[in-house]
Amino acid sequence: MNLDTSFCMESGQVKTGEDKDDTFAKMLQEVLRVTPSIAYGIASEYPSVISLVKAFRKHGPLVLEDLQVCIRPQKTLLSD
Numbered sequence: 324m325n326l327d328t329s330f331c332m333e334s335g336q337v338k339t340g341e342d343k344d345d346t347f348a349k350m351l352q353e354v355l356r357v358t359p360s361i362a363y364g365i366a367s368e369y370p371s372v373i374s375l376v377k378a379f380r381k382h383g384p385l386v387l388e389d390l391q392v393c394i395r396p397q398k399t400l401l402s403d
Contacts, residue, residue: 344370360392367393 338353340346344366351362368390369375378386
Protein backbone atom coordinates (compact mmCIF):
# COMPACT_ATOMS: atom_id res chain seq x y z
CA MET A 324 0.00 0.00 0.00
CA ASN A 325 1.42 3.37 -1.02
CA LEU A 326 0.38 6.20 1.29
CA ASP A 327 0.65 9.66 -0.20
CA THR A 328 1.31 12.20 2.54
CA SER A 329 1.24 15.24 0.28
CA PHE A 330 -1.97 16.35 1.99
CA CYS A 331 -0.16 16.93 5.30
CA MET A 332 0.05 20.50 6.51
CA GLU A 333 3.09 22.28 7.81
CA SER A 334 3.47 22.58 11.57
CA GLY A 335 1.64 25.50 13.15
CA GLN A 336 -1.25 25.73 10.70
CA VAL A 337 -3.75 23.93 12.90
CA LYS A 338 -5.14 25.99 15.75
CA THR A 339 -5.80 24.05 18.90
CA GLY A 340 -7.70 25.20 21.93
CA GLU A 341 -7.19 24.99 25.65
CA ASP A 342 -9.81 22.23 25.92
CA LYS A 343 -12.36 20.47 23.70
CA ASP A 344 -14.86 23.34 23.88
CA ASP A 345 -12.25 25.92 22.91
CA THR A 346 -10.97 23.68 20.11
CA PHE A 347 -14.54 23.31 18.77
CA ALA A 348 -14.95 27.11 18.74
CA LYS A 349 -11.63 27.51 16.93
CA MET A 350 -12.75 24.91 14.39
CA LEU A 351 -15.92 26.92 13.75
CA GLN A 352 -13.81 30.03 13.18
CA GLU A 353 -12.24 28.34 10.16
CA VAL A 354 -15.58 28.72 8.38
CA LEU A 355 -15.73 31.84 6.21
CA ARG A 356 -17.27 34.84 8.03
CA VAL A 357 -17.44 33.08 11.41
CA THR A 358 -15.84 35.45 13.90
CA PRO A 359 -14.73 34.39 17.39
CA SER A 360 -17.91 35.93 18.85
CA ILE A 361 -20.10 33.99 16.46
CA ALA A 362 -18.15 30.77 17.03
CA TYR A 363 -18.47 30.99 20.81
CA GLY A 364 -22.18 31.79 20.45
CA ILE A 365 -22.67 28.66 18.34
CA ALA A 366 -20.57 26.55 20.71
CA SER A 367 -22.52 27.76 23.73
CA GLU A 368 -25.80 26.65 22.13
CA TYR A 369 -24.46 23.54 20.36
CA PRO A 370 -21.45 22.21 22.30
CA SER A 371 -20.44 19.53 19.79
CA VAL A 372 -20.37 18.86 16.07
CA ILE A 373 -23.01 16.19 16.56
CA SER A 374 -25.44 18.54 18.32
CA LEU A 375 -24.90 21.20 15.65
CA VAL A 376 -25.51 18.74 12.80
CA LYS A 377 -28.64 17.40 14.51
CA ALA A 378 -29.96 20.95 14.88
CA PHE A 379 -29.37 21.65 11.18
CA ARG A 380 -31.12 18.42 10.23
CA LYS A 381 -34.09 19.10 12.51
CA HIS A 382 -34.55 22.85 11.96
CA GLY A 383 -32.98 23.48 8.56
CA PRO A 384 -30.42 25.97 7.28
CA LEU A 385 -31.75 28.92 9.31
CA VAL A 386 -31.13 27.24 12.68
CA LEU A 387 -28.48 29.82 13.58
CA GLU A 388 -30.49 32.80 12.37
CA ASP A 389 -31.45 34.12 15.83
CA LEU A 390 -28.37 32.93 17.67
CA GLN A 391 -26.73 35.56 19.84
CA VAL A 392 -23.02 36.12 19.61
CA CYS A 393 -20.99 36.05 22.79
CA ILE A 394 -17.52 36.73 24.03
CA ARG A 395 -15.20 33.90 24.87
CA PRO A 396 -16.03 32.47 28.27
CA GLN A 397 -13.34 33.29 30.78
CA LYS A 398 -11.81 30.58 32.89
CA THR A 399 -11.95 31.30 36.58
CA LEU A 400 -8.85 30.63 38.63
CA LEU A 401 -9.38 29.04 41.98
CA SER A 402 -6.84 29.64 44.69
CA ASP A 403 -6.08 27.12 47.39
